[in-house]
Amino acid sequence: MLTFGALAFLNPWILAGLAALPILWWLLRAIPPRPKTEAFAGIRLLLGLEDQERQADKTPWWLLLLRILAVAAVLIGFADPVLNPSDRLDRGTGPVLVVMDQGWASAPDWEDRRDAARNAIDEAGEAGRLVFFWPLGSGDVPVLVSAPVARSVLEATDPAPWLPDRAAVADALETLAPEEVIWIHDGLSHDQEEAALLDLMSDYGPLTLIGPIETAHALTPPRLENGSLLTDVLRPSGEEGTRVVVAFTEEENGAERRIGAAPARFGAGDTAATAEFNMPAELIASVSRLALADGASAGGAVLADGSLSRLLTGLVASDAEEEIATLTSASHYLREALEPWAILREGTMQDLLEDPISVLVLADHGAFTETDQARLTEWIEAGGMMIRFAGPRLAAAIGERFGVAEGDPLLPVRLRRGGRVLGGALAWSKPRTLGPFGENGPFQNLAIPEEVDVRTQVLAEPSPDLPDKVWATLDDGTPLVTAAKRGDGWIVFFHVTADAEWSSLPLSGLFVEMLGRIFTLAPGSIAANPDSDDLAGTEWRADFVLDQSGRRVEAAIGGDTIAGSALAEGRAVSGIGPGIYLQAGEATADDGQGGRMVLNMYRTGDALAAMPTPPIGTRIETLGGAVAQRYGPWLIAGALVLAMIDILATLWLSGRLTGGRQVAAALLAVILIWPSGPARAQDSVAATAETTLGYVLTGDPRVDRVSEQALRGLGFALTSRTSVEPGPPVGVDPAVDEMQIFPVLYWPLVSGALPSVEGLERLEGYLAGGGMLLIDTQNGQSQFGRASAVEMREIARSLNLPALAPVEGDHVLTRSFYLLDRFPGRWRGGTVWAEAPKPDDGIERDPSIPQFDRVDDNVSPVVVGSADWAAAWAVDEEGYFVFPVGRAGDRQREMALRFGVNLVLYALTGNYKSDLVHAPAVLERLGQ
Secondary structure (H helix, E strand, C coil): CEEECCEEECCHHHHHHHHHHHHHHHHHHCCCCCCCCCCCHHHHHHCCCCCCCCCCCCCCHHHHHHHHHHHHHHHHHHCCEEECCCCCCCCCCCCEEEEECCCHHHCCCHHHHHHHHHHHHHHHHHCCCCEEEEECCCCCCCCCECHHHHHHHHHCCCCCCCCCCCHHHHHHHHHHCCCEEEEECCCEECCCCHHHHHHHHHCCCCEEEEECCCCCCEECCCEEECCEEEEEEECCCCCCEEEEEEEEEECCCCCEEEEEEEEEEECCCCCEEEEEECCCHHHHHHEEEEEECCCCCCCCEEECCCCCCCCEEEEECCCCCCHHHHHHCHHHHHHHHHCCCCEEEECCHHHHCCCCCCEEEEECCCCCCHHHHHHHHHHHHCCCEEEEECCHHHHHHHHHHCCCCCCCCCCCCCEEEEEEECCCCCCCCCCEEECCCCCCCCCCCCCCCCCCEECEEEEECCCCCHHHHEEEEECCCCEEEEEEEECCEEEEEECCCCCCCCECHHHCHHHHHHHHHHHCCCCCCCEECCCHHHHCCCEEEEEEEECCCCCEEECCCCCCCEEHHHHCCCECECCECCEEEEECCCCCHHHCCCCEEEEECCCCCCCCEECCCCCCCCEEEECCCCCCEECHHHHHHHHHHHHHHHHHHHHHHCCCCCCHHHHHHHHHHHHHHCCCCCCECCCHHHHHCCCCCEEECCCCHHHHHHHHHHHHHHHHHHHHHCCCCCCCCEEECCCCCCCCCCCEEEEECCCCCCCCHHHHHHHHHHHHCCCEEEEECCCCCCCCCCCCHHHHHHHHHHCCCCCEEECCCCCHHHCCCCCCCCCCCCCCCCCCEEECCCCCCCCCCCCCCCCCCCCCCCCCCEEEECCCHHHHHCECCCCCECCCCCCCCCCHHHHHHHHHHHHHHHHHHCCHHHHHHHHHHHHHHCCC
C-alpha cells in the first residue's frame, strides 16, 4: 500500500502506467510526413465535387486530453485509491476478532457502528486474513470465516434490547486465539469486569477500541413526588446539556399518543438529571411509557410500573375526625401510607365517584344508603377496588343494622355484632401480634415486625368460605385483612382502624407495604420489582415489550414462557428484554388473581459508568470519524463515460454524425450509461412468458433487496429439483402493478410500510382470483414482528382473510413435494398458519344465498409465518447464500428450501396431493 497523506493506493504498482501518458500523447499527436506535391492535369475534372467523408488532418487537443484522462482514470481506478485508509490490519496475517457491542446502548448510532464493523471486516479481507465476527447480542461463539461471510452476518445483525454479553468473550478468547482484536464498544461499563477483559484482549495482539462520540443515555422508572411525575436521565459524565423526555399514553386501539414533554438539564460533570412533568393527575395516571426524544433505545425508554398504574385514588375520611386531631387521624395515616402508590383525591364518596378513580379508600364508614350501595356495587363490579377500615362507627352500624345471619354486601365477609377488645383495664387477654401471611393473599414473604400489635378488632363470622377470603391473620388465627372479588373489582377490608387507636399497624412500614401489595391487584395495575421469593416456581409470558428503539410493541402470541427466577433481578437481562409480563397458569392478571410485572433496563437508584481505561498501547478510534472511502469503481465508471464521449466526438469530427443520427447516438449513449433499476411488474410480457415469483415492495431498500435475493435462491432450488423453472423475481407495487401473473407473492411485513388503500383492495382481488400470499413477519415467533398489531388487523380486514389455523401434519403443504413436519427459515419453532379447513357438516345451504365461488382449487389464499424464509433462501449474484442459518452440520437451510419448494408446487398444482390420503382405501378395495 502506497500512502500520500490521507490518500492511499492498494495496488500502487499500476500507477507506473501513468509514466507512459506523455508517450501516448506524443503518439496520438504524431502525423505522417507532408506528401510531395505533383501537378496532375486531370485535376480539373474533380473541381466542384465535394467529399462527404471528412477526416481531420490532426487530432484536436481537447480530444487528446479527453483520451488521456480516460486512460489515467482507468490506471488510477485499478490502483484502488482509498481516502482515509487504516493500517491497523497490516501488522499480521492471523485471524482477526471483531467484537461488536449489540446491546441497547448501541441502537442510537447503530449505522455508524455497522459502517465501522464493515470497514474492519473489509480491511481484513484485503489483507487476506480470516475473521471472527462476534456481535454480543447473545453468547454464541463465532466461527472463523472469510470476510464476505462475516459481512453477510453483519448485514443481518440488529441491536438487541438488553445488555451485551461481554462475559462470554473472556471465556472464549483462549479457544479463539486471535492475533488481533477490534472492539466496537458502546462506551459504557456494564459491571462485566471490562478492565480484566481489556487486559486479556491485549494479550492476544494489537487491540483497537472504537467507541462513540457520546454514550447513550438511559432512563429510570418514573416516580411521583409532590404531585409531579419525575424520571432521571442517566449518563456516565459529560458537558452541560439538555435532554428532552417525552411521555406517551396508550389509546384504546393499542396505538400510543404523546401527552407531554419535559427537559432534563445536565451540569458539567453531572451523571444524572431529573425531568419533571407537571400534568393533571388523570394524565399522570394514564402514562404508559417515557422515552428520550433523541437517541432512542431500549434503555432510553421506560414503561410505567406499579407506581403509576391505577394511581388515582379517592379517600373518604370519617365524619367524626376533628380538626385538632389532624396528625393522629385516620386520614393522616392513610395519606402517608398511600403516597408511594396513589394520587389522592379527598372528598365525599358521591363526589369522588364522579371522577375516574380506580381505588376508593373508606376510613371507618358506617351503613350506606340504598342509593350509595347500588352505585358502589356497580362501580366495583365494573373494575373498581374499595379498601375499607373498621372503627367505632362501623362497629355501631353492625350492631344497629346487621345481625349474625345478615351481612353488608360491601364487605367481603360477615361481621359479628360488637368488637373484640384485647388488653386494657377491663380485658383478660393481652394484645395480639400478627400471624404469618398465608398463600391466599398478596402479602406473601413480607417481613412482619415484632412490635406490631392489635388491641381491638371487629370479628368475622365463621363460614365455609371464610378461609379463602383471609389475607392476613393475628397469631391466634382471627382474620385481620379479608378480601373478596366482586365482578371485575375487589373489596378489601381491614378489621382494625386506619389510625393507631386499635393497633400499631398504621405506625409501621408494614402498613405501607401491605397497601402497595393491594394496589398491585387493582385491575390493570402492574407489580414493580417483586421479590425473588415471590417469583419462585412461577411462569411468565410477555404482554408488551420494548424493541431496540424503545418503542412499545405487542409481544408474540404463543411465545415461550419464562421462569419467574429469570425475572428475579427486576430488570432486563440477556435474552429477556424490557416489557410487561403476565403470570401464566390458571391464575392470570385478566381475572385479577395473577401477577403482572414490568421490567425496565434500569431501576431507581442505578447509575451509568464509563468504560475503564484501556491498557497502554491500545489504539483508540471514534465512531463517525474519517471512514475509508474507495474511489476505484467510480474512476473506472468515469473512464467508460469519457470513452463514450470520445466515440461521439470522433463520429462528429468525421462528419458521420449529423441530424437525426446525432440525436439517436446521444440517446443511445444515455441509455447505455443510465443506471438500471430492479425488475418491475410492468414488464408483463417477460413475466408471462414463464413462471415468475413476485415479492411485495415495502419501500425499505434493504428488505426489498433481500426479498429479491430470496426468490432468486428459491428459483435456483426449483430449477434444480423440479420441473418448474421460474424466471427472475419481480418486485410488485400492489397499487399499480398487475399481480395475476404471479402464482405466489412473498410479503415481508415492515411496520409503517403498508400498501395504500387502493393497493390493499387490489391485493384482495388478487387473492380472490386464485393468487397466494406468503406473509412473513420475520420475527421468529407466531405473531406480528415488524408490523404492529393494529397494522395486522388492518391487513386482515382489508384483505378479507379467511379464518386461519396452524398447519398440521396432514395438510397438503406438508407433502406437495417433500414430506415435511416443520417449516423453518432463519428462525425455527414458529407456527405456520393457513386457511382453516371447512368441515363437511352436511348442512344444506339456501340456494338463494350466493356462495363464494372458489377458483383456487381449495388452496389456502394466504400462508402466514414468522420464520424469515427470505434470509434462508437469499443468494447473491454468484449463487452464494447471503445469511448464516442454523448451526454447522444441521439441515435448517435445507428444510427451509424444501418448504419453499412445497409452497410453490402447492400454489401451482392445487390440492391434488390430498387424494393420496385415500390410497390405502383404494388399494384395499382392489385387493392389493
